[in-house]
Amino acid sequence: MKKILILGVAPVQAEAIEKLNDMGYETFAIAMKKDGPGADAAQHFAEINIIDEAAVSEYIRENDINAVYSVGSDLAMPVANKLSEELGLPHFVSYETAYACNHKDDMRNRTKGISGAVPFEITDEINHQTAIEYPVFVKPTDGQGQRGISLVESEEELPAAIAKAVEHSREGAAIIERYIEGYEISVNGYVVDGQLQFTLVSMRETWPQYPGLIHKHVIDPEIDYPMASIESAIQAHLETLHIDNGPIYAQVKVMHDEAFIIEITPRFDGCHMHKLIQYYNEDDLLEKTFKHLLEDEQPIFTNEEKVNPFVLEFMCETPNQKIDYTQFISPKGTVESYRYYNQGDTIRPVNGVYDKVGFFIYPLKKEEN
Known part of the structure; x- marks a missing residue:
């Protein structure tokens, strides 16, 4: 064994x-x-x-x-x-690739100028003046989970945002990125020998009061995404970063039918999307991944002839207080739910603003879109 x-x-x-x-x-x-x-x-x-x-x-x-x-x-x-x-x-991938995807400055430097790349600057200076047009996102160069991220509307707000990002960076640096207008999506994919063999796009719905913080993932096959641009941008990043095999996750913004890669990483996402995908088209990506990694069994994916639109909705709450799950009501038709804590436990700060405490998965109803 x-x-x-x-x-x-x-x-x-x-x-x-x-x-x-x-x-x-x-x-x-x-x-x-x-x-x-x-x-x-x-x-x-x-x-x-x-x-x-x-x-x-x-x-x-x-x-x-x-x-x-x-x-x-x-x-x-x-x-x-x-x-x-x-x-x-x-x-599946080299240490060099995994390191680059965990360090936004390294990833941006490697992918500068390719399809789907986002304009950026890197600084550790609190009083840095950006040449990128406002609004901008300011992030730690090596963070994840929305920690230390700010949407900055003006020059006056920038120093505090840089300080916040630097504080959350192990390297002590911030990356300033152009804010891409348009809608936000997630792409879960699978790569075999350098080529995307599976691509599934889901709509990201964020909390309006907390830009960038995820509220829902929606898989709806009726949404008309610019798949040519999305797949071109992802493939360019795969080739540049040398992601040759295994699962990939990308956070993408779409502006005027053009895809921009916000983040891409050679792993499963942290939002349980493999569960949502399995409800959607019965593809068990976790099992396929482990068979590929451990038994060298290349995955075979569905042709998506039979699909069921689904939603994954997060329960979120302000951290550093006791969780009260009685405030959350299960959406109609919920097929799975999960609590990260026991009732009354103290919520640990992850992004430190509005943290996930659990989730619901349920069928999509068109009036929700």
């Missing part, structure tokens, strides 16, 4: 661990603390900081681990791929 180590124990990692359990693998998980459902879902758990490469490497050797992987975490992917390279374990 192969032994698989998952880095992290949050709900998204717990889903991967549970899938591996169902597939008959022996599961291991590590995290700095036993503070997520993945710790109990795994057959073996140890308290190890996932970015402590020496400690993780020792754990892999001591337990004869056959593969190390993660989902939903840019922080984990560089470690997983670096150690996989060093220890001769299976992996």
